[in-house]
Amino acid sequence: MGCAANHRPSTVQQDFVGQQITPFKTEIPMAGRSALNSTSGGRTHVRVVVVGDRGTGKSSLIAAAASESFQENVPALLPPTRLPADFYPDGVPVTIIDTSSSLESRGRLAEELKRADAVVLTYACDEPMTLNRLSSFWLHELRRLEVKVPVIVVGCKLDLRDEHFHMSLEQVMSPIMQQFREIETCIECSAANLVQVPDVFYYAQKAVIHPTAPLFDQETQALKPRCVRALKRIFILCDHDIDGALNNAELNEFQVKCFNAPVTAC
Ligand SMILES: Nc1nc2c(ncn2[C@@H]2O[C@H](COP(=O)(O)OP(=O)(O)OP(=O)(O)O)[C@@H](O)[C@H]2O)c(=O)[nH]1
Ligand SMILES: [Mg+2]
Numbered sequence: 001m002g003c004a005a006n007h008r009p010s011t012v013q014q015d016f017v018g019q020q021i022t023p024f025k026t027e028i029p030m031a032g033r034s035a036l037n038s039t040s041g042g043r044t045h046v047r048v049v050v051v052g053d054r055g056t057g058k059s060s061l062i063a064a065a066a067s068e069s070f071q072e073n074v075p076a077l078l079p080p081t082r083l084p085a086d087f088y089p090d091g092v093p094v095t096i097i098d099t100s101s102s103l104e105s106r107g108r109l110a111e112e113l114k115r116a117d118a119v120v121l122t123y124a125c126d127e128p129m130t131l132n133r134l135s136s137f138w139l140h141e142l143r144r145l146e147v148k149v150p151v152i153v154v155g156c157k158l159d160l161r162d163e164h165f166h167m168s169l170e171q172v173m174s175p176i177m178q179q180f181r182e183i184e185t186c187i188e189c190s191a192a193n194l195v196q197v198p199d200v201f202y203y204a205q206k207a208v209i210h211p212t213a214p215l216f217d218q219e220t221q222a223l224k225p226r227c228v229r230a231l232k233r234i235f236i237l238c239d240h241d242i243d244g245a246l247n248n249a250e251l252n253e254f255q256v257k258c259f260n261a262p263v264t265a266c
Pocket of ligand 2: 075
């Protein structure tokens with residue numbers, strides 16, 4: 001078993017799959033994120049359903065997100081868990097639904113999935129078989145059940161991953177993400193070491209509140225025409241001196257208007 005320091009967590013986002021761009025997280029300064037509240041699309045609530053193979057770490061992940069601590073003995077099935085409105089910068093509470101993957105719970109699972117705004121689909125980083133099961137079972141099952149919401153794939157128990165057989169998350173997930181465009185983001189985390197735990201539900205919430213589908217065509221991997229027109233319009237509005245480029249002052253004004261934070265030098 002390795003220690004957390006050896007296990008660098010990473011994320012891969014769907015927008016970049018198939019493009020030769022290194023995956024990264026778009027970071028908006030915390031101070032500026034509140035400016036996005038008004039763009040939560042009128043949503044007052046997000047419901048995230050957590051599914052995945054038995055023992056992959058679903059309940060521990062939820063408990064760790066809610067309590068910011070790791071408990072060895074979590075109940076097999078947690079009651080609905082609510083992350084309050086102030087938990088994330090968008091100011092929208094998240095309800096997390098734990099599920100059981102036992103055969104007798106399949107009906108219940110399907111019911112919960114029908115009411116989901118986003119799905120968190122787990123595998124265990126120390127059990128490659130659970131990763132294979134994403135494409136051999138779970139993602140097909142979600143399609144069969146006509147679950148048409150964003151999916152966040154989460155590799156749990158990052159602290160237990162065997163570094164000898166390690167491939168990057170991007171290498172592992174890119175083919176799966178190309179086949180299943182409903183996967184919005186992939187992320188690795190460790191409930192035991194509290195690494196990237198809140199991030200999981202942040203990405204789930206973000207996928208619902210700030211959906212990519214109206215902006216980006218997953219099939220063609222291109223921005224949608226109306227999005228391009230809107231971006232051009234924004235550019236024109238920002239380009240005060242009409243020289244076809246945004247200078248520092250214009251860029252700064254745009255940043256302040258959108259994110260309530262000035263551009264800062266790196
Ligand atoms: N080392 C380590 N162990 C973990 C982590 N997350 C969960 N576990 C352990 O893995 C086992 C299974 O975790 P659970 O959270 O019960 O998994 P689950 O997916 O809810 O399991 P079922 O409800 O049975 O489907 C437990 O012994 C946890 O303590 C982690 O991040 N690191
Ligand atoms: Mg459980």
